[in-house]
Amino acid sequence: MSEQNTxxxxxxxxxxxxEFTAVSDLSFDVKAGRVFGFLGPNGxxxxxxxxxxxxxxxxxxxxxxxxxxxxxxxxQNRIGYLPEERxxxxxxxxQDQLRYFxxxxxxxxxxxxxxxxxxxxxxxxxxxxxxxTTDLSKGMSQKIQFVSTVLHNPDLLILxxxxxxxxxxxxxxxxxxVAELKAQGKTIIFSTHLMSTAERLCDDIILxxxxxxxxxxxxxxxxxxxxxxxxxxxxxxxDAVLEDKSLVSKxxxxxxxxxxxxxxxADAQNLLKRLIENGATISKxxxxxxxxxxxFIEKVKxx
Amino acid sequence: MKKFLAVVKHEYKKIxxxxxxxxxxxxxxxxxxxxxxxxALIFSIKGEPTRIVIVDQTGKITPRIKENLSKEKTAKKVxxxxxxxxxxxxxxxxxxxxxxxxxxxxxxxFVEYGADAKSIEQIKRELTGKITDKExxxxxxxxxxxxxxxxxxEFFSRKAGDIVTNSFLxxxxxxxxxSQRLADANIEEDKLKDLSRxxxxxxxxxxxxxxxxxxxxxxAAAFIIGLMIYITLLIYGQQILAxxxxxxxxxxxxxxxxxxxxxxxxxxxxxxxxLAGLTQLAIWIISALVLVGIGxxxxxxxxxxxxxxxxxxxxxxxxxxxxxxxxFIYATIYALIGSMVTTVxxxxxxxxxxxxxxxxxxxxxxxxxxDPNSNLSFWVSIAPFLAPITMPVRILAETPPFWQxxxxxxxxxxxIAFLVWLAARVYRVGMLMYGKRATIPEVWKWIxxx
Numbered sequence: 001m002s003e004q005n006t007x008x009x010x011x012x013x014x015x016x017x018x019e020f021t022a023v024s025d026l027s028f029d030v031k032a033g034r035v036f037g038f039l040g041p042n043g044x045x046x047x048x049x050x051x052x053x054x055x056x057x058x059x060x061x062x063x064x065x066x067x068x069x070x071x072x073x074x075x076q077n078r079i080g081y082l083p084e085e086r087x088x089x090x091x092x093x094x095q096d097q098l099r100y101f102x103x104x105x106x107x108x109x110x111x112x113x114x115x116x117x118x119x120x121x122x123x124x125x126x127x128x129x130x131x132x133t134t135d136l137s138k139g140m141s142q143k144i145q146f147v148s149t150v151l152h153n154p155d156l157l158i159l160x161x162x163x164x165x166x167x168x169x170x171x172x173x174x175x176x177x178v179a180e181l182k183a184q185g186k187t188i189i190f191s192t193h194l195m196s197t198a199e200r201l202c203d204d205i206i207l208x209x210x211x212x213x214x215x216x217x218x219x220x221x222x223x224x225x226x227x228x229x230x231x232x233x234x235x236x237x238x239d240a241v242l243e244d245k246s247l248v249s250k251x252x253x254x255x256x257x258x259x260x261x262x263x264x265x266a267d268a269q270n271l272l273k274r275l276i277e278n279g280a281t282i283s284k285x286x287x288x289x290x291x292x293x294x295x296f297i298e299k300v301k302x303x
Numbered sequence: 304m305k306k307f308l309a310v311v312k313h314e315y316k317k318i319x320x321x322x323x324x325x326x327x328x329x330x331x332x333x334x335x336x337x338x339x340x341x342x343a344l345i346f347s348i349k350g351e352p353t354r355i356v357i358v359d360q361t362g363k364i365t366p367r368i369k370e371n372l373s374k375e376k377t378a379k380k381v382x383x384x385x386x387x388x389x390x391x392x393x394x395x396x397x398x399x400x401x402x403x404x405x406x407x408x409x410x411x412x413f414v415e416y417g418a419d420a421k422s423i424e425q426i427k428r429e430l431t432g433k434i435t436d437k438e439x440x441x442x443x444x445x446x447x448x449x450x451x452x453x454x455x456x457e458f459f460s461r462k463a464g465d466i467v468t469n470s471f472l473x474x475x476x477x478x479x480x481x482s483q484r485l486a487d488a489n490i491e492e493d494k495l496k497d498l499s500r501x502x503x504x505x506x507x508x509x510x511x512x513x514x515x516x517x518x519x520x521x522x523a524a525a526f527i528i529g530l531m532i533y534i535t536l537l538i539y540g541q542q543i544l545a546x547x548x549x550x551x552x553x554x555x556x557x558x559x560x561x562x563x564x565x566x567x568x569x570x571x572x573x574x575x576x577x578l579a580g581l582t583q584l585a586i587w588i589i590s591a592l593v594l595v596g597i598g599x600x601x602x603x604x605x606x607x608x609x610x611x612x613x614x615x616x617x618x619x620x621x622x623x624x625x626x627x628x629x630x631f632i633y634a635t636i637y638a639l640i641g642s643m644v645t646t647v648x649x650x651x652x653x654x655x656x657x658x659x660x661x662x663x664x665x666x667x668x669x670x671x672x673x674d675p676n677s678n679l680s681f682w683v684s685i686a687p688f689l690a691p692i693t694m695p696v697r698i699l700a701e702t703p704p705f706w707q708x709x710x711x712x713x714x715x716x717x718x719i720a721f722l723v724w725l726a727a728r729v730y731r732v733g734m735l736m737y738g739k740r741a742t743i744p745e746v747w748k749w750i751x752x753x
Contacts, residue, residue, distance in 0.1 A: 018748075051735070054560075057735075076562060081558060081561045086553065086558065092317065100313045103306075104306055105562055148558070
């Protein structure tokens, strides 16, 4: 059964608003139990795509399958969605809001109360249960929003910029919580601009720009496919070798080391050998992968 | 359905369990009572006694004025006017205020002043001097030719703005002069009083079925009902507006829409808030009925004969039906507005439109009270937007034929169906639009597209 391995399948989906095309012929799969990075600059069509996945709006073309079937009330109950820049009811007690959100996902109140206690404890916010939102700090209310997303024990979590506005300690804490959920077998779609976080968390990514998919696949595949061999080098001498255009295409100077971009078809081992033969003293020679950030900037600029 | 009920429960509790709801529920009867009692209280506060000089060259009028203002006479008058106020529930505010003035029984200190053979100018100069020296507060000059058509009673006072005192003195003077005239013409005063007493003018309305209805009290009750519906619609409409905008502003709408259908969410909100309004109204009406009941018992115990309009259970049911019709009409409009705008301030500007309709309906209810069977009353009591206020008023003033009530319910029901259809279309798109207000052409497109 496909549900075992594919949680979400987006097939040739498009969405237009009048003349404007928000999403154009987009296809991707999200595999069960993995963290899927949904990346792209502002206005790329991320929010529109997410809204189609959670069933707020319908695609004009193509189809979306969740847990092996079309979106329905039942499948909606299995999703936890945390929109970007969301808020809470201002004058309501934390517990009451959470109960309401749980009820809207068909969770009984007794069950909801148990989970509210569990999650508030996990977030170290138990003493705020009876307080109103207006009494909470920004970080606290973001954690409460996160709780409202996971309260109904969803199989698929969609988190849109979940860490914006959190302090570094809390970011680490939330990453830990997300990792726990992943360990429980939840599928997580993670939308962000923060490439460093995405790089840490995601198994698979898709990068979209101007309504279209640019690149997608597992993080490893994407990085390999980027096809740039970079080497961090700290050495004395051997400069003549580096000027060989058949080996090196670009050198950028950093503080105390150089970043070498290998020429096409050049081999890192060959470069190392040549450097040693030329009497260079090497204190660092490290093959580095392109960062997601670099890929993002390159791909988005390149189109 | 389960989610719809969850929304209803949430919206209902959100309003009813707040202390402001309790406050408003208790406050309205208190305010209504205050509205009736406070003016009386204010005017019953006695000022300091007025020191007055009466210059009366004839010497005939002064004793009579003094007598009219004497303690015994005042007490008697107060007693009498109290009785009248009880009977006269529909008396205009102006009249009531005068009555209250009578009740207070102003006090006067008469200051002796030897006018002797001084000229009027000299007297005036001297007395004005006494006023500026604060020896006296006022003086009254009784002309020697008090009976002549052009006779002028001149009154000078430090506090000419004190209407209560002045009108009190004016009445006493008038009565004094009248008594003197009667005495001059050899007419017995008691005889005249007896002959000029008022007839007992008993007002009874006959409706189209030929039933008799006691007219007194109907107007007051109809007015109160109109006011109650008007205020409730206004308050709960604004509640809806604020709640919708909050969900949009905080993007809770996005979470909600990913959990339930927009239509369920919108209707759940309307029904939940509507039930809260109904709860409040029910509390008010029941307490009003109880209060009126107690008041009535007290009055009949005091021997005052008064009747209130007979409010049948059917009237109460109609009343709630029209409240609900009104609520759904206005609440739907407010929900629609809320989903189009981005801030509460912006919403407030758009909300002027439904408020205008409400105000028109409220003012129209006066027309209906005065003549429930006119053509205008017929049209305004079946017209959508206006009927929720005017029809209950009309039913109370004089119950129209059943077909008119049914027609009114039908027309307003149809208006609700149309508005809900419209609002649902705008709501689902508008609630997800951030940053800018939807323009009318945009809204029109949403309505056509879906």
